[in-house]
Amino acid sequence: MVKIEYSRNSRTSDNMAKKLSDRIPSKAPMTAILLALAILVGVSYAVMLGPAGGDLCARTLQVPGEPVANAGADQLVPQHKNVTLSGTATDTDDESANLTFTWTFEDGGSRTLTGSIVHYQFDTLGIFVVMLNVTDPAAHYSTDNVTITVELDTQPPVADPGADRVLLEGADNTLITLNASRSTDNAQIVSYEWKFRYDKTDYTYNTAIFEFNFTKPGKYVLNLTVVDSSDRSDWALLNVTVKAEPTLWSEHWLGIIIWTAIGVVAVIYVVTKYRRDHALITDSDKEKARLRVKSAKKTWKIFRSNRLGFVGLIILIMFIVMAVFAPYISTVQDPLRTSNLEQERPLIDPDTGEQMRDPITDERLFLWKNPHAPIWDPSPFPIGPDPGNYTYARHIMGTDSFGRDVYSLTIYGARASLEVGLIATLISVALGASIGLAAGYFGRITDEILMRITDFFLVLPWFPLMIVIMAILGREFIWVIVVIGITSWPSTARIVRSQVLSIKERQFVERARCVGAGDGHIIASHIMPNVLPLIFANTVLLISLAIFSEAFLDFFGLGDPDVISWGMMLEEAYDQGAFTQGAWWWIFLPGAAIVIMVLSFSLVGYALDDVLNPKLRRR
Amino acid sequence: MTGMRDYALRKVIYLVITLLVIIAFNFFLFRVMPGDIAHTMIPRGLPPAVEDEILRYFNLDKPLWEQFLLYIQDVFTLDFGISATYRMGIPVNEVLAPKIVNTVILVGIGTILSIYLGVALGKAAGWNRGKAKDTFGMSFALVFYSMPTFLFALILLMVFAGVLGWFPVRGAVGELPWDRTPHSAEDLGIVNMIISRGYHLFLPIVAFTLEILAEFALITRNSLTDVLTEDYITTARAKGLSNYSVLNDHAMRNAMLPVVTIMAISVGWVLGGTIMVEIVFSYDGLGLLTYDAVLAKDFPLLQVVFLIMAIAVLIANFVADIVYFYLDPRVKV
Numbered sequence: 001m002v003k004i005e006y007s008r009n010s011r012t013s014d015n016m017a018k019k020l021s022d023r024i025p026s027k028a029p030m031t032a033i034l035l036a037l038a039i040l041v042g043v044s045y046a047v048m049l050g051p052a053g054g055d056l057c058a059r060t061l062q063v064p065g066e067p068v069a070n071a072g073a074d075q076l077v078p079q080h081k082n083v084t085l086s087g088t089a090t091d092t093d094d095e096s097a098n099l100t101f102t103w104t105f106e107d108g109g110s111r112t113l114t115g116s117i118v119h120y121q122f123d124t125l126g127i128f129v130v131m132l133n134v135t136d137p138a139a140h141y142s143t144d145n146v147t148i149t150v151e152l153d154t155q156p157p158v159a160d161p162g163a164d165r166v167l168l169e170g171a172d173n174t175l176i177t178l179n180a181s182r183s184t185d186n187a188q189i190v191s192y193e194w195k196f197r198y199d200k201t202d203y204t205y206n207t208a209i210f211e212f213n214f215t216k217p218g219k220y221v222l223n224l225t226v227v228d229s230s231d232r233s234d235w236a237l238l239n240v241t242v243k244a245e246p247t248l249w250s251e252h253w254l255g256i257i258i259w260t261a262i263g264v265v266a267v268i269y270v271v272t273k274y275r276r277d278h279a280l281i282t283d284s285d286k287e288k289a290r291l292r293v294k295s296a297k298k299t300w301k302i303f304r305s306n307r308l309g310f311v312g313l314i315i316l317i318m319f320i321v322m323a324v325f326a327p328y329i330s331t332v333q334d335p336l337r338t339s340n341l342e343q344e345r346p347l348i349d350p351d352t353g354e355q356m357r358d359p360i361t362d363e364r365l366f367l368w369k370n371p372h373a374p375i376w377d378p379s380p381f382p383i384g385p386d387p388g389n390y391t392y393a394r395h396i397m398g399t400d401s402f403g404r405d406v407y408s409l410t411i412y413g414a415r416a417s418l419e420v421g422l423i424a425t426l427i428s429v430a431l432g433a434s435i436g437l438a439a440g441y442f443g444r445i446t447d448e449i450l451m452r453i454t455d456f457f458l459v460l461p462w463f464p465l466m467i468v469i470m471a472i473l474g475r476e477f478i479w480v481i482v483v484i485g486i487t488s489w490p491s492t493a494r495i496v497r498s499q500v501l502s503i504k505e506r507q508f509v510e511r512a513r514c515v516g517a518g519d520g521h522i523i524a525s526h527i528m529p530n531v532l533p534l535i536f537a538n539t540v541l542l543i544s545l546a547i548f549s550e551a552f553l554d555f556f557g558l559g560d561p562d563v564i565s566w567g568m569m570l571e572e573a574y575d576q577g578a579f580t581q582g583a584w585w586w587i588f589l590p591g592a593a594i595v596i597m598v599l600s601f602s603l604v605g606y607a608l609d610d611v612l613n614p615k616l617r618r619r
Numbered sequence: 620m621t622g623m624r625d626y627a628l629r630k631v632i633y634l635v636i637t638l639l640v641i642i643a644f645n646f647f648l649f650r651v652m653p654g655d656i657a658h659t660m661i662p663r664g665l666p667p668a669v670e671d672e673i674l675r676y677f678n679l680d681k682p683l684w685e686q687f688l689l690y691i692q693d694v695f696t697l698d699f700g701i702s703a704t705y706r707m708g709i710p711v712n713e714v715l716a717p718k719i720v721n722t723v724i725l726v727g728i729g730t731i732l733s734i735y736l737g738v739a740l741g742k743a744a745g746w747n748r749g750k751a752k753d754t755f756g757m758s759f760a761l762v763f764y765s766m767p768t769f770l771f772a773l774i775l776l777m778v779f780a781g782v783l784g785w786f787p788v789r790g791a792v793g794e795l796p797w798d799r800t801p802h803s804a805e806d807l808g809i810v811n812m813i814i815s816r817g818y819h820l821f822l823p824i825v826a827f828t829l830e831i832l833a834e835f836a837l838i839t840r841n842s843l844t845d846v847l848t849e850d851y852i853t854t855a856r857a858k859g860l861s862n863y864s865v866l867n868d869h870a871m872r873n874a875m876l877p878v879v880t881i882m883a884i885s886v887g888w889v890l891g892g893t894i895m896v897e898i899v900f901s902y903d904g905l906g907l908l909t910y911d912a913v914l915a916k917d918f919p920l921l922q923v924v925f926l927i928m929a930i931a932v933l934i935a936n937f938v939a940d941i942v943y944f945y946l947d948p949r950v951k952v
Contacts, residue, residue, distance in 0.1 A: 039849060377898045456640055457938050458884055461928045463891030464909065468648060468925050491884070552891060555769045556898075556910065570770060579777045591770050599765035605843075618741075 053142040067091065067099055071132035071146035077391035078153035079125060080229030081187035085146065086117045087132050098137050105130040121188075122150040153230035157185035160195075161224040161238035166281055167214055169245045175213040178222065181209075185228040196222040217244035254419065291518040299544050308606020313598035319597055323414040330408035332393050336564050371576075371583045374398040400569070401576040404525045409564050410589040418595060420481055420550040427485025428546075429492055429539050436496025437531070440502055450551070451497070458490040466549060470558040479559035484549045488542055495538055499531045540605035544598040551594055568588035623944065630940045634933060639927045650683065658679045662787050677790070678920065682936035684849060711923050714908070721791045722904035724816070726893050729824050733831040738774055740832065741839025745874070746866055757840060763833035767777050768892045772826040772899040783867065787820050794818060813871075823900045830857050830892050844876040876947055885938030886932045 066092035077083050087101045103113040104181040105128050113120060115572075117131050122128065128148045137143040160182040180192050214220065222238040249256065273280060304310055322329060324416055325338065345354040347365040356365045366381065378392040397407035441451035473479045503509065504527060512522050553559050554567025561568070569590040573579065578586045674680045681689070693699065699711035710932045724794055744756035763771070776809075780788045787794040792815050793801035802815070846852065898907030905924055910919040 083742065413894070424773075456637060456644075459637060459929075460641070460930050461642075461887040461890045461925075461932045463887055463894065464925055464928045465887075467913060468911060468921060471916070471921065472649065472918075513875060551767050552769070555767070555895065557914065567767075570767075570773075571873075574769075574773060579773055580781055582782075587770075587773075594767055595762065595765050595769070602761060602765060 029247055066140050067134045067142050069132050069134040069142040069144035069190075071130065071144040074149070076148045076149045076151065077122065078155070078230070079150055080121060080123060080153065081150075082119050082121045083134075083148060084117065084119055085130060087134065088116055089359055090116075090132075090142075090144075091136050093394040100133075100135045102133040102135070103130055104133070122148060125150050125152060153187050153228065153232065155186045156232040157183060157189050157226045157228040157234050159183045159224050159226045159234040159236040161222060161236050164239040165241070167240065167242045169215070169217045169242055175211060176240070177209060177211050179227065180208045180224050183224070183226045183234075185226070188229045189226050190229050191227045193225040193227075194222055195225070196220055214240055214242045217242045236436055254423075254490050303607060306607040308603045309610075312607065315596060315600040317605060318479075319414050319600070320418065322411055323418050326411045326415060328571050330405070330411040331396065332405040332408040333406050335408035335412055336562070364562050370399050370403045371401050371578065371581070371586055372399045373583075374585050397589055398583070400572065400583075400586050401578070402572075406569075406586055406589055409569055410566065410593055412564045413566040413569060413590060413593065414597070416477075416563050417547045417550065417594070420484065420565075421547045421601070424481045424484035424488070424546040424550075425542045427482065428489040428542055429535065431486065431487035432492025433496050433532070433535065435489070436493040437500055437523055437527065439493070440497040440500025441519070441527065447466075447497075449495075454490045454493045457487075458494075460487075462487040463549075463552070466553060467556060467558065468555055470556075475558055477563045480550055480553055480559060483553075484546045488545060488549075492535055492538060492542070495535055496531055500527055503527055503530050528563030537605050537609035537612055540601055540608055544601035544605065547594070547598055547601070566594045570594075620705055623900040624846070626854060626939065626944055629936050630937060631730050634937050637933055638930065641889055641933065642691070642694055642926065643687075644909070645922060645929065646687055646703050647948045649918055650686070667831070678752065681873065686944070693950075699919065708848045713918055715905075715927070718904050719780050721902065722893060722906065724901065725820065725823055725827065725896070725904060726889065728820070729827040729831065729893075732824070733828045733835060736828070737835025738839050738878065740836040742843060742877075744836065745840040745843030745847065748847070748872075753840075756836065760833040760840075764837060766830070768830045769893070769895040769899055770904065771830060772823070773897050775822050775826050775898055791819055791903040792816050792924040818900070826899070827896045831889055834885060834888065835878070835882065839878050841872060841873065842877045846874045848869050849873075872946065876943065877945065879939050879943050883936045890928055890932070 029365060070087065070089035072086050072089060072090060075083060085103055087103075090099070090101075101114060101116045101118075103111075103118055105111055107120075107122065107128060108124065111120070126149075130146050130148060131143055132142050132146065133141055137420070159180070161178065161180055162182065165176055178194060180194070181193070183189055189208075192206060192208045194203070194207075194210065198205055198212075198214065198220055202389075203212075205212075218241075220240045220242070222240060223235055224232055224238060225235040227233040236437045244250065270280065303313075317532045327333060346356070347367045349572065357363065358365055372379075374397050375395055378394045393405055395405050395407070397405070397410070398410070400406055433448050435454065439447045466487055467481045469487075470479060473483070509522060509526055513528055517525075550559070550565065551567030551570070554565055555571045555574070557570050557571065559565060559571070567590075570587065573583065573590075647657075671680070679686070686796065697712065697771065699715075740756050740760065744753045744760075747753050776788065781787045790801070793803070795802070795811060795815050796818050800919065802811075814860045852865060852870060855865045893904070894906030894909055899911050901907065905927065909924050911917070912924060
């Protein structure tokens with residue numbers, strides 16, 4: 001605030017009045033009175049104190065070339081702050097006039113600074129009165145005082161490393177500029193420190209801004225520490241994720257594994273066949289195939305007669321078709337990334353220019369509000385990054401809170417469920433069957449040890465175990481599969497063992513041993529073919545359990561957020577309050593999909609159980 | 620009853636051995652996994668001195684064998700240290716005690732109800748195999764068996780606590796049917812306390828019971844239909860025994876054997892159901908604690924919770940073994 005102690009010009013008092021009126025804008029009458037009073041006081045003050053002199057008598061007219069000093073508003077600053085003193089508000093008619101600005105004050109001795117804008121750092125606490133003297137070449141001068149109150153700095157700085165970055169390996173954008181200059185402090189930040197670990201080396205940068213080239217894929221955490229002049233510090237983290245370039249392997253790893261395995265098995269089969277029989281198909285093969293087809297027909301007939309199992313099978317086939325042809329069935333390509341979040345736009349009333357409100361409930365209206373209920377009309381907003389390639393999606397089952405198409409998400413979700421169900425069960429059956437076979441066939445100490453291990457895993461609470469392992473390993477889809485696989489094998493091991501125990505006493509095993517067959521041959525050719533059909537039903541039931549576990553892990557917040565799955569959709573629906581908002585479409589589709597898929601696997605499993613081993617007690 | 624004594628003794632020895640293995644497993648589970656547990660747990664960016672202090676407190680700076688000995692010592696003196704992040708500084712024991720009580724109430728009532736009702740349903744369905752009762756009962760059980768517990772719990776919550784507003788939305792105690800403002804435990808008094816607990820428990824127990832019941836009903840029904848094809852059932856009928864006698868004295872006694880075994884094994888499943896139900900209803904028990912511990916990456920707490928759950932399952936299996944002994948006379952031989 002400008003002090004009106006001594007001034008040669010009445011303008012100052014006008015300033016004062018203006019300031020007052022600024023401060024109380026809503027009380028116009030009072031302001032008017034105050035303004036009048038202030039002018040009166042100011043004028044009379046100047047009249048009484050003004051030194052005699054002709055040029056000073058003209059109160060309302062400014063003498064040309066005469067400067068009026070203005071040192072700016074009083075400041076309350078923290079210790080060590082670099083204070084800026086500005087005299088640019090100084091009033092002068094003559095812009096080109098060569099004014100001299102001199103700032104004088106006491107700070108452990110007399111200080112004099114020159115210049116229209118000066119900086120000074122107050123290191124001691126206290127109140128400083130700085131006097132600005134403005135002199136023009138004609139030696140006319142004017143002064144103004146500004147009070148700087150320096151107090152102890154109690155506020156720590158705020159570190160701002162900027163937004164998290166997601167980069168793509170091999171793209172042009174891996175060289176990024178990291179900028180901490182948005183960090184703020186009430187006084188002054190004296191040091192920046194960036195610390196991070198990249199490629200097994202620790203890096204430290206002590207500048208606010210630097211460039212770094214993140215070429216290796218991975219997740220990097222950059223720790224920014226800022227220290228202010230009073231030694232208070234703050235830190236913040238910045239995540240830089242460098243995504244690996246999608247390779248053929250990372251895109252299609254599952255398909256590659258499966259087709260390679262099928263190919264290897266086929267080649268081995270053909271080669272051994274040729275070496276043994278010197279022909280690909282012999283007459284005995286034809287006869288065998290005929291018998292197999294006959295027995296398969298018989299089994300199929302029994303299975304057909306189990307109506308529920310048949311229905312389950314048809315539903316399963318539908319799910320598999322859905323998963324395989326997902327891109328053709330869904331309305332939105334890549335539904336996880338195609339978000340319509342920007343679609344949430346208010347409905348503007350053309351008359352008032354404000355957002356329209358519902359006349360009854362007074363709710364604010366949106367042209368499109370996520371989550372959006374199912375609608376047949378295409379959404380009014382285009383999807384797609386390229387203006388030439390806009391598509392207008394029909395959200396026939398509505399959208400979720402993130403503007404993603406629920407129908408397409410559900411279609412794609414079948415993939416995750418089937419992948420988890422099949423691969424996890426494969427792991428579990430491979431583990432369980434090999435342990436059961438070994439324990440049952442070799443018996444004695446092997447049996448004892450393996451069965452104690454199995455019993456131990458059988459009594460482990462496997463739901464909590466899954467949670468613990470996932471919590472330690474992190475949210476990756478591959479871990480979900482592995483964890484479910486390695487926690488669900490003990491029951492298979494027990495069933496296999498009990499079957500092996502009875503089969504290995506049969507005569508054909510003894511005969512095989514008599515003609516000199518080795519253990520490996522007996523297990524592979526005689527025991528396995530007799531045991532595996534019996535665990536087939538159990539396997540199908542395990543699949544439903546695996547799908548279940550995956551949904552549970554997702555709901556627990558331990559699923560992979562980058563993979564579309566029904567469990568994840570439900571978790572998000574729960575998180576975003578779909579259950580309280582009544583967004584039924586968001587819950588109904590994934591919920592029904594899980595129930596139906598698990599149900600159909602269970603139905604098929606029970607039907608197979610009836611067909612394959614009518615007398616077997618499930619343990 | 621020497622048979623009983625030998626049998627029980629053998630089972631107790633197994634129990635103790637398994638318990639020791641579980642305690643060791645619980646230690647190594649958290650240490651051998653890929654990923655540095657210590658640095659996942661400690662928030663990043665702390666000054667090195669504070670980080671060292673935390674590492675020292677949790678003994679993570681010592682070699683693995685020394686950590687293991689200290690851990691064994693702590694387990695046997697029931698000293699589980701302080702929680703790393705979950706209400707920082709409070710002893711884990713203090714955090715756990717009220718939650719264990721809450722969970723035991725929920726699981727206890729829920730399990731007893733679901734065993735009783737599940738076996739009854741399975742029995743009715745199995746006895747009337749192929750009739751309307753069987754079809755209806757089994758489709759009911761199959762649908763609940765196939766529905767994730769959390770989904771069913773959420774639907775219950777949405778309908779009965781959300782839309783209709785008949786039941787409290789969250790918590791384990793506090794609201795009363797006639798007074799829906801939350802009270803503290805001291806305000807309530809003993810009678811109101813019990814009423815309030817029951818009021819809060821109703822929906823979680825319904826969700827929990829129906830989910831667990833479905834599995835038990837399916838097992839009982841399958842086991843019973845197997846048993847009903849046995850020759851001794853035909854013999855019993857030929858002797859002219861009443862249906863009641865055939866079912867309860869001959870069929871069920873044998874059908875219960877695999878049911879008891881599977882029930883013991885499925886305690887892991889039961890615990891999963893508890894966790895889901897507790898999360899959905901914000902019921903303040905071990906399941907919710909697990910959830911919080913996972914979110915906060917509070918591994919000391921998670922370790923204790925896992926140990927408690929493992930021991931609970933172990934005890935359930937022991938009880939099942941003893942029950943099995945009474946049900947199956949062949950074990951005595």
